Amino acid sequence: MASIGVMMGLSGLIAAQDSAVIEFRNKGEMVGTLRLDEFDKIATASPLRIFEAHEQRARIYQAYPARQLFDQVFGEEWRAAEEIVFLCEDNYQPSIPVAKFLAYDAYFAFASADDSLFMLTNVLQNNEMVKLGPLYLVWDNLKSSELREEGAVDMPYQVIGIELASFAARFPKLFPPVKASQEVQRGFLHFRKYCIACHTINGQGGGKAPELNYPLSVTEYIKPEYLKRWMDNPSSIRYNTAMPALAAETPAREKVMEEIIAYLQAMRTVKRAPGKAPE
Helix, strand or coil: CHHHHHHHHHHHHHHHHHHCEEEEEECCEEEEEEEHHHHHHCCCCEEEEEEECCCCEEEEEEEEEHHHHHHHHHHHHHHHCCEEEEEECCCCCCEEEHHHHHHCCEEEEEEECCCCCCEEEEHHHCCEEEECCCEEEEECHHHCHHHHHCCCCCCCCCEEEEEEECHHHHCHHHCCCCCCCHHHHHHHHHHHHHCCCCCEECCEECCCCCECCCCCCHHHCCCHHHHHHHHHCHHHCCCCCCCCCCCCCCCCHHHHHHHHHHHHHHHHHCCCCCCCCCC
């Protein structure tokens, strides 16, 4: 009886996956919706072998080419946009420059190629088992050392919404103070790349992890050396934390961490209450 229950549970998971609805928006305006089982009408699926950074091994997925999907849903307009924001079931919310999609081959995985469950064991987050559907953004990284160096950056799973956006219009409260140093400006760019998908500044960003600036900046109660250690090896600060370390392959990793901290320190002077327009 137990095996029957398991099979019924798996059948329900597959049915829910196929009927999942993905929303597409352009600067806040709804463009349309698609059920996952409708994607075959506008894009061609094929097997894709990648280095799975979440598991530190190769895996093969069934996937749709991202550019083909964007062309069909948004038209050529998406290529002139600035950013693409991905909304995920777990509140992860990465914002990825359109230029990256034009430079590298991205895909939306929707199933494992070997018919195994569309899940993975995230070794970056205490070996947590996570479901990947409805959509999982992956990159053809086996032919790109630059993409492999990024680790799991820009690989959101559980994607349920895709939006063309202007970063400045969508995240106006994240910008550093006027006349901020070059170190702070670089730290801002690093924060956009590595941190914004999970954390918020002044209420803007991902909702998966804590706010870092309002009402108190994290730099006001945690010393810089511990913030750096937090990024370098989170489990050395918090037992069983779900936060992944900054990828070991990150170029100039030490400097990146220091510049992120410089950005966080600078943001102490531009606190803005979540939900309120910037002054």
